[in-house]
Amino acid sequence: MHLAVPQSGVWKLARDGVPPYxxxxxxxxxxxAMHIMTNPQIVSGRTVLDLGTGSGLVAIAAAMRGANRVLxxxxxxxxxxAARLSAALNSVSIQTSLADLLDGPVPAQEVILVGDLFYKAAFARRVVAFLDRCLSEKRQIYVGDIGREHLPRDRMLSIGTYPLIDFGEPATAEPRPAHAWRYIGRMA
Structure with missing residues (x-):
């Protein structure tokens, strides 16, 4: 992966000494990504959208586990x-899109993957509205989160728990549970 480590060129993109998110x-x-790697049936043979791909980690995991096409x-x-370069490093093919899809139509992909997009209240509301629209069009939605404040837990079903240390915490920190979720929408 092309990440912010001292020997990478990513530091050249830093603003005020802070590398990009x-x-x-x-x-x-x-x-x-861990959940997809251990449960490939989620993506295998299907079309996949990695919403808010960042480094491309989740998209790469989907491609490695047999997704038909990954956006x-x-x-x-x-x-x-970075996502394109990291996919090439991992010998997988992904398509990329520079876009904000949250206010647009439901995408054509069968599976929507969302990692760590519930970090701010207003943004989380936009993500939830988008996911609700996707769910109404029969898309399967999977979310990864370490328990951020704005995660809509009442719309999720936990499907896996893994111990992780949050980014920015020291390596000696105690791991806390991070969850893979199935987004199921509002309960009746």
Whole structure:
């Protein structure tokens, strides 16, 4: 993966000494990628959208586990480049899209993957509205998250738990549970 480590060129993209958000393996993406790697039936033979792909980790996991086609989407052009380069490093093929899909139509892909997009309240509301529209069109939706404040737990079914250390915490920190979820929408 093309991530923010001292020997990578990613540091050249830093603003005020801070590398871009996508230059880390965020725990939601990491737990979702882990879950896909151990449960390939989620993506195998299907078309997949990795919403907010960042580094491309989740898209790459889907491609490695037999997805028919993978579209990695993000709003940051550098994230798109990093995802393409990281896919090449892993000898998999993904398509990329530089776009904000949240207010648009339901995408054609059968499976929607979402890692760590519930970090701000207003943004989380947009993501939930988008996912609800996707669910109404029979898309299968999987989410990875370490328990962020704005995660809509009442719309999720936990399908896997993995111990992870959150990005930015010291390596000596105690791992906490990160979840892979199936997005099921509002309960009746």
């Amino acid at each position: 996508w230059a880390w393996c965020w725990p939601g993406g990491l737990v979702l 990695a989407c993000d709003t940051d052009p550098n994230a798109i480049v």
